[in-house]
Amino acid sequence: MSEYDIIVIGSGPGGYIAAIRARQLGFKTAIVEKEENLGGICLNWGCIPTKSLLGKSEIYRLIKESEKSGIKAKEVSFDIKLIVKYSRDAVGKLSGGVAYLMKKNDIKVYKGFGKLVGNNTIKVVGDKGEQEISSKHIILATGVRARNLPGIEVDGDLVWNAQHAMTPDKLPKSLLIIGSGAIGIEFASFYSTFGVDVTIIEKQETILPLEDEDISNLAQEIFTKQGIKIYTNNSVKAFIKNKDSIKVQLSSGESKEFDRVIVAVGVQANTENIGLENTKIKLNSSGFIETNEWYETNEPSVYAIGDVAGPPCLAHKASHEAVICVERIAGKNVHALKKECIPNCTYSHPQIASIGFTEKQAIKNGHDIKIGRFYSNFNGKSIVLDETEGLVKTVIDKKTGELLGAHMIGAEVTELISNFVLVKQLEGTNFDIKSTIFPHPTISEMIHESVLAADGESLNS
Template sequence: MAHVAIVGGGPGGYEAALVAARLGADVTLVERDGVGGSTVLTDCVPSKTLIATSDLLNEVETSAELGVKVPSTVRADLSSVNARVLRLAAAQSADIAERLRASGVRVLTGTARLTSARSVRVSGPEGDQDVVADGILLATGAHPRVSPDAEPDGERILTWEQVYGLQEIPEHMIVVGSGVTGAEFASAYNGLDARVTLVSSRDRVLPGEDEDAANLIEDVFTERGMTVMGTSRMASVERRGDGVVVTLTDGRSIEGSHCLLALGSIPNTAGLGLEDAGVTLDDRGFVQVDRVSRTSAPGIYAAGDCTGVLMLASVAAQQGRIAMSHLLGDAVLPLDLDKVSSNIFTSPEIATVGLSQRQVEESEIQVDVTMLPLAANPRAKMQGVHHGFVKLFARSGGGAVVGGVVVGPRASELVHALSLAVSTSLTVDQVADAFTIYPSLSGSVAEAARRLHRA
């Protein structure tokens, strides 16, 4: 029986453990902070739970358009919201731990260090112990990047892992960083009725995303009272009494009650003994892997944020599954980033799959593009939805769907049809011919496909 050691209990680690156990391996998983890792305990699950409350308040705010009268004092109790956030995160962690136990996976609590390409030393409450394995998977994740000029104090200057200790809605939350994390939290606190200033070093929010989607979101942010400061780079953040001051590199300053730092992530690869085990890191400290999650050291694999491939829980999980299938000799398909779907949980959401507009423009592939505003959709009109669109990319001639963007409420659910189309190379005619419900937002996906039909 093969013995597999997995370092890290996030999606990349626990999904790999479940696959390895199903394939008959003896599996040991080492986790330092809690099963589920930061994804479940401090990042994805908590943030999306907070966003769920914000989304509900956004719906209440627009309910008058639908003929519903609500008291003008509807407001979230942030202490209750955050208590629920942490309770759900703990429950999800417990559910995953139970699944691992039921599958026969041994879970060790502690920190790990590779002592060779086949051995992991675990330092935990019961002292040190060595785990010898036929294969090792590294799934150690990443942590928030901070700056010497903006040190978090956990009270007024915060990382995204620290906001769940807040007991009251911030009077003025300054969010530094306009990538996915910054945009999501800015949207969330704006929905919770906090005054929000979003500081972006780039000329627009979400600079790495679809330009049409990013421009729409920035317009919505501004429409809802958020201050968006483009081409504004932070120089420092300091605590002043019961508030904070964010100083910009051009000398301007912004005063607020709290500051949330969304400056990116640093891989958790230091102190693991990776170099001694022959694992190659890039110049940013990420583990270099191939499409089946192999590192440069035979028998050692890596998955998730520590690889920097694409920082999504779904990608981490897929990398972990692929790694175990490859290690244990099961059938495996290499990771194909051209078929990955992702979602940004702003309000409205932005979901994407497959090739992006930028990739289409930079490639030699001939692609037809159509974009259909959701405002024309009958269900959207019924629900008071004014912002959003469906954009579709299809190969010229054959019509195979190669990418898409959905912006709208619950776009994370709507994009699945496009994800299936991209992953199975369906044509726009096949997507268009599939029945959709009338009225439904998904009808716009089919309509966009119909607009790309060529006789």
């Protein structure tokens, strides 16, 4: 039996980063992965391929809209198969990069399904049969998968999950997306840009229900103007598959027919068949593995990081947890992750990004707040780029000046949000942002103006 200091089950952005950090700290390390390609869902079927698809749709949109600014392009067209191929090729390069990092860092990779069998031992079942490996410490990074809806079977033909939606052979004429979180909104943006008639159904009062209400409302207004049909406070009451279409009856009473349906209603943890019954590990009411702030489970020397340990289910959160977990094992002086410092990003057009409390959450948590808003149509760079539909909203504590939250919609806000991330991580205040010199002309000036606006000091609106 092979013995290690640390074994990681799962090679996603939590798992492979945990393995690399472990080797950097001198631990004999192995990683177990059931899929052929390393990198997990994020790299192979999530963050990376979707951003590739959205990037190509953005190019197409810019070309189509260029004539009004004096750039004329004739007979603009696209090939969806080549667009999909480009995204899969990008995935292949990055997955190969993870494999290279494993080899470079002398991390043993076991291809197969890993299962806890007790006594710090893992049984790996793969193409080469079964083998057992043991370790002083085991880190579970098994991730999540798409959640299904009762009565709506994902078949890969008429009804898709995210994986099917990333690899279409051809585009449908009409598409229903059930769920308006980041995944649903990104697919709506992608397909709508290429001319598909897109409808979104959301059971909550607003789309993007985790975002600040001002951002959600503005996003809905913009998406509606783009031609996306949105039905909030609604759900699927009846679902009938025909030969080449699906007839859907909404809870509001309306009946509609679509060529394809994407189910994007969240995720569930991959905890089945990994041997939890052989341990003291507990799941919470939502089915995620319970841990403390150092990712220790109830089973001694077994840890859980990333999506399987609970939301927010984000790659950057998983990677950060991986480093904290391994450094804690190594006895280093580490700080626990602050969830209020985790940014959220949606890569639609326009982009959406946020960090910290929404306005309602800040009030609910007892803060006396002031709000700053600055709209893109007052920003010089946004105007020259013809990206004038956007907003930066800041939530600030009146007494201390603490930045409680920041919420953005507009061009490149998934890049701009890092400014606010740094402010929160460094426990900065509105004074720090107001005293910062932002370069002109940039979209980032909206950050400055939004904070100034909270005190009625905006200079450009």
